[in-house]
Amino acid sequence: xxxxxxxxxxxxxxxxxxxxxxxxxxxxxxxxxxxxxxxxxxxxxxxxxxxxxxxxxxxxxxxxxxxxxxxxxxxxxxxxxxxxxxxxxxxxxxxxxxxxxxxxxxxxxxxxxxxxxxxxxxxxxxxxxxxxxxxxxxxxxxxxxxxxxxxxxxxxxxxxxxxxxxxxxxxxxxxxxxxxxxxxxxxxxxxxxxxxxxxxxxxxxxxxxxxxxxxxxxxxxxxxxx
Ligand code: 5RP
Numbered sequence: 001x002x003x004x005x006x007x008x009x010x011x012x013x014x015x016x017x018x019x020x021x022x023x024x025x026x027x028x029x030x031x032x033x034x035x036x037x038x039x040x041x042x043x044x045x046x047x048x049x050x051x052x053x054x055x056x057x058x059x060x061x062x063x064x065x066x067x068x069x070x071x072x073x074x075x076x077x078x079x080x081x082x083x084x085x086x087x088x089x090x091x092x093x094x095x096x097x098x099x100x101x102x103x104x105x106x107x108x109x110x111x112x113x114x115x116x117x118x119x120x121x122x123x124x125x126x127x128x129x130x131x132x133x134x135x136x137x138x139x140x141x142x143x144x145x146x147x148x149x150x151x152x153x154x155x156x157x158x159x160x161x162x163x164x165x166x167x168x169x170x171x172x173x174x175x176x177x178x179x180x181x182x183x184x185x186x187x188x189x190x191x192x193x194x195x196x197x198x199x200x201x202x203x204x205x206x207x208x209x210x211x212x213x214x215x216x217x218x219x220x221x222x223x224x225x226x
């Protein structure tokens with residue numbers, strides 16, 4: 001049973017004719033894009049924007065009509081994965097390095113549906129290191145500022161090189177441990193000048209579709225006890 005596929009395909013049921021759709025990034029979003037491609041080939045009429053080069057390439061290959069940001073001023077629905085989600089639909093995102101584009105697209109959407117397998121659902125965020133996108137200029141100072149917030153921070157690598165996002169920035173993976181107030185931490189991160197964006201998504205997701213290994217699907221809207 002591919003639980004990521006299970007969740008992703010359920011979420012795609014919420015896509016209707018005429019919608020402008022945001023395409024997420026990662027191995028769960030992959031299945032959503034694949035299903036959307038299938039529905040488009042069967043006649044579904046949508047337009048889409050992608051949150052990464054990888055998702056854009058996949059969508060193009062599947063014949064999903066892509067538009068530029070100059071052609072649309074908002075989206076109806078974004079479907080994207082998450083690295084962690086809690087019962088208030090607060091998320092950690094950015095494991096795939098696309099958090100900045102993902103946040104721009106999700107915040108420009110009327111609705112965001114998170115798709116995930118059950119391992120991503122947690123009581124308290126923070127076991128997954130929080131990805132923070134930072135500019136390369138003076139990254140040493142930015143990382144020092146992140147550490148002052150109480151985490152262990154490490155620049156992400158890709159082989160022997162430092163990992164670069166689609167926007168040419170670095171990612172600092174920050175181990176905070178349990179994050180008691182995601183909102184407070186988000187404010188502190190935003191105050192650091194070298195931080196472009198962080199992977200805390202608070203008050204952005206409207207619904208989570210969670211695939212379980214027993215083959216069932218849990219849908220969360222609003223607060224729930226995970
Ligand atoms: C990419 C992301 C992904 O949505 C997140 O990493 C989840 O990925 P996956 O579905 O592969 O587990 O935030 O930046």
